[in-house]
Amino acid sequence: MEEFHLKFEPGRFAALSLNYKTGRTELREITDSLKHYNFNRILRVHLKSGQNVAVTDNHSIMTVNPSGQVTTACPETLQAGIAPAKWEPETQRHVYDLRAYPASRRYPVDTVELNEHLARFFGYYVAGGSSAETELTGKHCDKQLESSVTAVLRKLNPRFTAELRLDRNRKTGDLVCRVGSRFAAFVRDACGTGISTKRVPTEIFFAGESIVRAFLEGFFSVQSEELYREQQIGATYSRELRDGIWLLLTRLGLLASLSQATLETASVAAAGNYYRIATTASASPDIYQLRSTGTPFDYEYLRPLVTAVCGSEFIDGCAETIGPEQIVTWQKALASRALTESEKNRIGEIAGLRPETLVLAGFDAPVHLAELCTRLYLTEPDLTDASANDAEFMTRQAQRILRKNAAICDLLQVLQRASQMYPIAVDSLAEQPMERYVYDISVADNENFLTAQGIFVHNSRAGAQVPFSSLNVGTETSPEGRAVTRNLLLAYEKGLGKGENPIFPNVIFRLKKGINFNPEDPNYDLFQLAIRVASKRLNPTFSFMDSSFNKPYGTDVSYMGCRTRVMANVNGPAVTDGRGNLSFTTLNLPRIAIKSDRNLMKFYQQLDAMLDLICEQLYHRFQVQGALKVKDMPFLMGQGLYLDSEKLRKEDTVESVIKHGTLSIGFIGLAETLVSLTGQHHGESDEAQALGEEIVAFMRDKTDRAAEKYHLNYTLIATPAEGLSGRFVRMDRKEHGIIPGVTDREYYTNSFHVPVDYPISAREKMRREGVYHKYTNAGHISYVEFASPPIHNPKAVEDILRCMADSDIGYAGINFPVDFCDSCGHIGVIDSECCPVCGAGSVRRVRRITGYLSTIERFNDPKQAELRNRVAHFK
Numbered sequence: 001m002e003e004f005h006l007k008f009e010p011g012r013f014a015a016l017s018l019n020y021k022t023g024r025t026e027l028r029e030i031t032d033s034l035k036h037y038n039f040n041r042i043l044r045v046h047l048k049s050g051q052n053v054a055v056t057d058n059h060s061i062m063t064v065n066p067s068g069q070v071t072t073a074c075p076e077t078l079q080a081g082i083a084p085a086k087w088e089p090e091t092q093r094h095v096y097d098l099r100a101y102p103a104s105r106r107y108p109v110d111t112v113e114l115n116e117h118l119a120r121f122f123g124y125y126v127a128g129g130s131s132a133e134t135e136l137t138g139k140h141c142d143k144q145l146e147s148s149v150t151a152v153l154r155k156l157n158p159r160f161t162a163e164l165r166l167d168r169n170r171k172t173g174d175l176v177c178r179v180g181s182r183f184a185a186f187v188r189d190a191c192g193t194g195i196s197t198k199r200v201p202t203e204i205f206f207a208g209e210s211i212v213r214a215f216l217e218g219f220f221s222v223q224s225e226e227l228y229r230e231q232q233i234g235a236t237y238s239r240e241l242r243d244g245i246w247l248l249l250t251r252l253g254l255l256a257s258l259s260q261a262t263l264e265t266a267s268v269a270a271a272g273n274y275y276r277i278a279t280t281a282s283a284s285p286d287i288y289q290l291r292s293t294g295t296p297f298d299y300e301y302l303r304p305l306v307t308a309v310c311g312s313e314f315i316d317g318c319a320e321t322i323g324p325e326q327i328v329t330w331q332k333a334l335a336s337r338a339l340t341e342s343e344k345n346r347i348g349e350i351a352g353l354r355p356e357t358l359v360l361a362g363f364d365a366p367v368h369l370a371e372l373c374t375r376l377y378l379t380e381p382d383l384t385d386a387s388a389n390d391a392e393f394m395t396r397q398a399q400r401i402l403r404k405n406a407a408i409c410d411l412l413q414v415l416q417r418a419s420q421m422y423p424i425a426v427d428s429l430a431e432q433p434m435e436r437y438v439y440d441i442s443v444a445d446n447e448n449f450l451t452a453q454g455i456f457v458h459n460s461r462a463g464a465q466v467p468f469s470s471l472n473v474g475t476e477t478s479p480e481g482r483a484v485t486r487n488l489l490l491a492y493e494k495g496l497g498k499g500e501n502p503i504f505p506n507v508i509f510r511l512k513k514g515i516n517f518n519p520e521d522p523n524y525d526l527f528q529l530a531i532r533v534a535s536k537r538l539n540p541t542f543s544f545m546d547s548s549f550n551k552p553y554g555t556d557v558s559y560m561g562c563r564t565r566v567m568a569n570v571n572g573p574a575v576t577d578g579r580g581n582l583s584f585t586t587l588n589l590p591r592i593a594i595k596s597d598r599n600l601m602k603f604y605q606q607l608d609a610m611l612d613l614i615c616e617q618l619y620h621r622f623q624v625q626g627a628l629k630v631k632d633m634p635f636l637m638g639q640g641l642y643l644d645s646e647k648l649r650k651e652d653t654v655e656s657v658i659k660h661g662t663l664s665i666g667f668i669g670l671a672e673t674l675v676s677l678t679g680q681h682h683g684e685s686d687e688a689q690a691l692g693e694e695i696v697a698f699m700r701d702k703t704d705r706a707a708e709k710y711h712l713n714y715t716l717i718a719t720p721a722e723g724l725s726g727r728f729v730r731m732d733r734k735e736h737g738i739i740p741g742v743t744d745r746e747y748y749t750n751s752f753h754v755p756v757d758y759p760i761s762a763r764e765k766m767r768r769e770g771v772y773h774k775y776t777n778a779g780h781i782s783y784v785e786f787a788s789p790p791i792h793n794p795k796a797v798e799d800i801l802r803c804m805a806d807s808d809i810g811y812a813g814i815n816f817p818v819d820f821c822d823s824c825g826h827i828g829v830i831d832s833e834c835c836p837v838c839g840a841g842s843v844r845r846v847r848r849i850t851g852y853l854s855t856i857e858r859f860n861d862p863k864q865a866e867l868r869n870r871v872a873h874f875k
Contacts, residue, residue, distance in 0.1 A: 001439035008033040008441075015443050016087055016247075016450035018062055020070045021842075023417035025087035025450070032442035042432040043075045047424040048296035051083060053451045054432055062448050064423050065861055066301050068414035072448075075429060080298040083422040084450065085324070086253040094203045098186050104134070107159050107180025114203050116214035117155040122191055123218020124149055126198045126241055131188050134181045138222065141175035145221065149175060152218075157183070195237045200244030205251075212248050219245065247450075297323050298425040302418060306330060309404075309411045310377045324419065331415050337375050338412065339405045347372070351398035369397050376404045409833075468561060468852065469505040472543065474530065475515050475555040477522045485526050489540070493533040498825035501818050501846045503853045507540035508559050511805065515555070517546075531797045534814060535790045536827075538846070538853055541781070541813035544805050549774045559811050562720035562851030563779040570707055571659045578643035581778065583621045584664035585614045586719045588728045589695075590748055593676035594736050603677065604698065611665065611699065615706040615714065618663040622712060626655025663712055664778040665703055666719030668728060669748035670696065671755050675741040682768055683754035693771050696752060700775040715778035718751030720850035725750060726862025745869070747862035750850065753782070757869040763803050765873055770807030781851050782809055786816035787872040788829050796874060815870075818846040 004013075008030070017028040040056035055061065060072035062082045073079070094114040112118060124145075129138045138149070146164040153160035157179070166173035179187075192198040204215050236242050299322035307315050314333075318326050339347065350369075372378075378400060443449045473485045488507065496502055509530040510516075516523035530540050543559050544550060550557045550567075558576040559565055566579050587610060596603035630637040631650045640646035643660045671681040673695070674688040682689040699716055706714035721728075725747040733743040749755050752772040754765055762784040769782045782804070790797050797814060804812045819830035823840030834841050845856045849863055859867060 002035075002437070004441075005033045005035055005439050015441065016084065017443050017446040018070060018082060018084070018421065018448050018450070019446055021417075023070060023420035025084035025420070026446065027087070027089045028444045028446055028449075030441050030449075031444055034440045034442070035437055038435050038438040040438075042435055042438075044430045044432050045075050045078060045081065045426060046428045046430070047081050047083075048427040049083070049424045051081070051424065053081075056438055064301055064418075064421075066304070067861075067864075068301060068305055068418065070417070070421075071861070078426055080423040080425050083424055084250050085420050085422050087251050089206050089251075091208045092203075092206045094207065096186065096190075096203075098182050101182045101185040101189075104180030104182040107134075107157060107178070107183060109157055109180070109183055112156065112183075112186075114201075114207055114211060116211055117152045119204060119207065119211045119215040120218040121149070121152050121156065122187070122201055122204065123215040123220075124152075124222060125187055125218075126191050126200070126238075127219045127222035127236075131184055131193055134178065134184055136177040136179055136184055136187060138175040138177070140172045141222075142172050146175055148221070149177065153177060153179070192238070192241075196239075198236065198238040198241040200241060200248065205244075205247065209252070212251060216245070216248060216252075296425045296427075297321065298423040299323065299327065299418060301423075302327070302415070305411060305414060309407050310334070314377065324422075327415055327419050331412065331419070334408055334412050334415070337377075338408050339372070339376075339401075343372070344402070344405065347398050347401050351395060351402055353395065369394065369401065372401050373397065376401060376408065378404050413833075470508060470558075470560040471505050472508045472510055472558040472560075473540075474510040474523060474526060475512050475545070477515060482523065482526065485523075486529065489526070489529050489533045492537055492539060495537070495827075498822070499827060500820045500822070500825075500844060501537055501827070501853065502539070503846070503855075506561070506852055508543050508811070509534075509540040510543050510545050510555060510557075511801065512545040512555055517805070528794070528798075531794045531801070532791075535794060535797055538813070538815065538818060538848055541811065541851075542801055542804070543811045544809055546805065547773065547808050547810045549777065550810055559779070561779075563718065563781040563811060565777065565779045565810070566662055568713065568715075568777065569660055570711060570713055572643065575643070578641065579660050579662070580642075581717075582625060582658055582661040582663055583618055584666050584717055584719075584778070585617060586666040586668055586721060586724055587611070587614065587699075588669070588732070588748075589667050590669040590672040590676060590742055591728070591732050593673040594732060594739065594742065596677070598677055600677065607695070607698065608702070611702040614665050615702070615710070618665070618714070619710055619712070622658070622663060623655075626653060626658055628654050630654060659712060661713065662715045662778055664715045664717040665699065666717045666721075666751070666778075667696075667699060668719050668721045668725060668750060670752045670772075671749040672742045676739065679741075681741070681755060681758070682752075683758045683760050683765070689768055689771075692752065693775075696772050696775045700777070716776050717778035718772065718776040718780040720779075720781075721748070721750055722850055722863055725866070729862075746865040751776070751780070756785075756866055757871055759871055760873060762800050762873040766800070766804050766807040766809060766812075770804070770809045773808060773810040780810055782812045783815050783848070784812070784874055785870055785872045786814060786874050789816050789818065790814070790874075800874065813848065813851075815848050820844045820846065 013030040014027050015030050016025050018024075019026055038056065040058050042054055043057050044052055044054045045061065046052040053061070055075055057075060060074060061078050063071060063073045063078055063080055064082065065071045070082070096112050096114065097110070098112060099110050124138060125136060127138075128140065129136050131137070138145070141149075141164060143164065146162055150162040153162055160177065160179050160183075162175055162177045164173055164175050190201040200215070204212060236245075302322055303315060318329075347369075441449060471488065473488060476482065476485065492502055492507060509527070511527065513521070515521055516527040518524060521527075530542070534540055534542075541559075543557065545553075545555050545557060553567060553574065556576065557565065557567055560576075564581055566576050566581060568574050569579070587607075589607075592606045592610065593603060596606060629650070630645070630648045630652050633654065636642055637645045637648065637654055637657070638650070642654075642657050644657045645654070648654065648657065670692050671683070674681045674685075674692050678685065678688045678691060680688045682692040696716075703714040703716045706712075729743055729746065729748050736743065738744050752769060754760055754768060760768075765784065766782060773780045773782070784800050800814070801812075817829045818827065820827050820843070821830070821835035821838060821840055822842040822844055824835060824838040826835055826837040830836065830843050830845075833843065835843060846853055847856055847859075847867060848854075849859055849867075856864070856867060
């Protein structure tokens, strides 16, 4: 990666990338290459097919979740990686210009086109060729290969010749190709020279399929019979060449497995590792005949999905291990059973009629519906009997048929996606030596890329996404400031491209009496514009400068990220600029409650001990971070961005300036904690609400005491948990089983929020959650859910914001579905898979996750479950 980083230029490079929705492998531009200091462990993930990749322990790898959707996982939780089933670039015709190489009078050649003949010769050369000034030589060649190479050379240039110099065995020998200095230099440049530096010429990857096949024919024709007897189809001392061959096989739809060995004989020791490649299926005889080997596909996630739709009888006959062939069989079977458009329309008519208007006389619907039930794997009573002639019963069955057909169509989409990629089980995970630097590339659109050895890796935020940035606006009353705020909001309202919803930056609109909150205030018009934009785009969110804990700082309080608030400072000025959160650790409150067995004294004892431990841990992290030097953070510290860092020299440690940062304790699952302790959460019971406030106040008191003890900025944050919300509940369920209201869902409720599925009015929700904002001085947020965008009801949004202000809320937002058609640009609530305007199936669904916007396919499984459970507080 370092070599690539040094030569990277925008617009020159592309990577293979996995499309989240379709599962197809696509070619996408590499838009940036980034080099970072590394503070994480490096782990090498090995798949059972031989592919492996080294990533930091916080880096994500592409995988498939139990619902069949493409998602990501960190290396230590990864069960299966993804390899491409096939990829199809836009093929390009390429003509090489050789005039930059030394001229050859005897073998003149100025240009040469990449065709099947040149590709085949490239294959011969990389498989075992060497180079002299005017000659290219192949080892261990026989008469048959001499004839093939000679024919290829003459097609390239009639003056090129080949001569086989037999060894003593008179069967094989060196094949000397006389091609002149210019062509020889060109081949060396395109394919590499030494046995460990050979490679596939870049242009081969983007050539037509016939050229790819010709290159592979040339390569594999030189491989030895011993490899075939070992069920290996190719071997090389060049890892780059082996990986390139693997990629070409994948392009043809052939998954190959990879392996390597270290040879210790004197003749090859200098070459290092010996890299092997084997295919999993036979290829076209036009290329080569290959032996079949097993591949550890991990398609088991499909079995329950297919069973749920088609029943156990449908799946009983399939192979013990699900492979690509089985997926094709299922696709054909399901496609033949799905309703045609005319059938959908007819059954839709029956389903949509009121029972009293359904005319049965002379209509064979009962028989027809019975046939469709059988066809769609619906087991029902005989619809031809007397009971089936009941109009209400028939309407119900028509509706069930439509639902089942929709399930089959959804399953077909899952199977289609599965057919485009190979999930491969993880074989092992090994920690690697620490590296000072790590590298990341940014890839357009899909935010992931295929590594050299064929594993899709998700880009980290630093290299793949729009930066997670936040803009706090609204209180600047100068003409220039107002103009900036107005035009930022108008640009956000307009959207991106065809009008799609922006994801970042987070825009936070500050509300302050005397500036923008009331009709007589100078920026009240901007407040109204912010409401209008938020009612369409989810952003801006709103911060309340008149809340009891923000008011002392005037209009200077800024929120950032998901909800982070940095303000008070025991070591310097109380400002947000030039500071940040250094570390935070989240407390699993429900676990402490479960272990306390409803004994409050025991609960507080355990909570007190755990908070002490976290304070010590955060102090240790502060010491580790403080030992870093300015030169370790040349931008943040070296450029004087952090508060007081301009006073430091290059070799100074940063402890004296990061003391301005915050060390935060977070918590998750207050609702589940209260259910465990009292039987009800704080949305249901005033008693539980009082206890919840007492618990959070206790935690805030502990952080204040820690700030005094360590003379550092210890603070309490309402954790914006994503993966942790699911991880904690899985751990607790494993240890304590399913506890109703506590561990019976896939996630714990974030921080102090009322459970998302609890029916409660917007005003009551704000009243109950508002009391916790003053304690969580490191960050907090509350939401009100709308069933649809309140574009035509700005008064309702303003009323809710005023209710939030009255409830002492510090930071809040409104949530609702935002669905966008990538094809025609229609925006709204799209309940179906297809756009209601143009019928296209490319619908992007944007929702708020914890505190920022994202498309729902980016949500992890716990957050997907939470999203499904959300209920509207204002309809």
